[in-house]
Amino acid sequence: MFSCCLRLRCAVLTGEWIDENGLTWLHSAPRIKLFPETDRRDPYPLSWEEQEALFAELPDYLRDMCLFKANTGCRESEVCNLKWSYEVDYPLLKTSVFVIPRHLVKNRRDRLVILNRVSREVIDSQRGKHEEYVFTFEGKPVKRIYNRKWRMAREKAGLPQVRVHDLKHTFGRRLRAADVPEEDRRDLLGHKSGKSMTTHYSAPEIAKLLAYANRVCGDECHKSDTIVFLEKKAAKNRGG
Numbered sequence: 307m308f309s310c311c312l313r314l315r316c317a318v319l320t321g322e323w324i325d326e327n328g329l330t331w332l333h334s335a336p337r338i339k340l341f342p343e344t345d346r347r348d349p350y351p352l353s354w355e356e357q358e359a360l361f362a363e364l365p366d367y368l369r370d371m372c373l374f375k376a377n378t379g380c381r382e383s384e385v386c387n388l389k390w391s392y393e394v395d396y397p398l399l400k401t402s403v404f405v406i407p408r409h410l411v412k413n414r415r416d417r418l419v420i421l422n423r424v425s426r427e428v429i430d431s432q433r434g435k436h437e438e439y440v441f442t443f444e445g446k447p448v449k450r451i452y453n454r455k456w457r458m459a460r461e462k463a464g465l466p467q468v469r470v471h472d473l474k475h476t477f478g479r480r481l482r483a484a485d486v487p488e489e490d491r492r493d494l495l496g497h498k499s500g501k502s503m504t505t506h507y508s509a510p511e512i513a514k515l516l517a518y519a520n521r522v523c524g525d526e527c528h529k530s531d532t533i534v535f536l537e538k539k540a541a542k543n544r545g546g
Contacts, residue, residue: 363462376477377425386450484521484522
């Protein structure tokens with residue numbers, strides 16, 4: 307009896323519910339009832355005008371990160387932890403992609419990041435700033451996009467309801483509006499698909515995804531001052 311009580315006391319202290327024989331009290335875990343979420347906020351994809359207004363209020367380093375996010379669908383943690391070592395060149399396509407390791411990805415699968423024209427300009431503007439991380443501020447990697455300056459910018463832009471994650475929804479909505487097939491949207495957004503590893507993408511598949519991603523760069527009517535700024539900065543870096 308003393309042994310049984312001792313085991314029970316140890317089990318309670320350790321959080322392991324076992325009997326006096328060291329076996330679990332239940333053969334299988336019961337199903338947990340999930341209550342409906344009634345206060346969950348709907349996604350808020352940005353219009354081109356709202357994007358321009360918000361990005362105009364952001365400091366340069368956050369503007370670059372948000373522009374990259376809105377053109378790749380990456381999560382905040384993926385953008386903040388993006389490293390140059392994740393970049394993979396595709397010389398035949400005259401481009402490169404980023405493959406984010408699975409331990410940094412929500413679904414625990416390697417994340418393929420396709421660089422369209424705009425996100426490519428952002429990446430090129432970051433080269434040489436830091437040896438390891440892509441996005442930095444004053445020589446240090448940026449830990450979060452959602453900070454005081456982000457909150458101030460969205461208030462000034464009249465968009466207090468916009469969250470950082472809405473930039474991912476913005477990319478997804480624009481892909482759908484551009485008639486990108488659902489399977490390819492999932493690949494571009496980093497959602498689970500039938501492919502087991504992103505490193506198994508062939509050059510033709512990369513080329514197809516790149517063509518789809520470029521559909522959301524915006525035409526001349528939708529080109530924001532931010533994009534124009536990046537193009538001028540890239541031209542200046544090239545000596546143009």
